[in-house]
Amino acid sequence: MNFFAKTKEYLAGVAAEGRRVTWPGRRELWESTLVVISFIFILAVTTLVCDKVIEGFIKIVHIGA
Numbered sequence: 001m002n003f004f005a006k007t008k009e010y011l012a013g014v015a016a017e018g019r020r021v022t023w024p025g026r027r028e029l030w031e032s033t034l035v036v037i038s039f040i041f042i043l044a045v046t047t048l049v050c051d052k053v054i055e056g057f058i059k060i061v062h063i064g065a
Contacts, residue, residue, distance in 0.1 A: 024032065
């Protein structure tokens with residue numbers, strides 16, 4: 001098979017797979033979006049707290065040395 005025939009076969013498979021996908025409804029999409037945004041916020045706050053704690057330890061070590 002040449003390149004174009006393989007590409008056409010691949011794209012046909014992608015299209016067939018796309019038709020079998022169960023797409024989320026509006027409500028499910030909104031709920032998933034809220035979960036992701038909440039997780040990102042929690043992760044950002046956790047990272048900030050860890051950063052400030054490490055920064056404090058570094059200042060203590062630096063002043064103590």
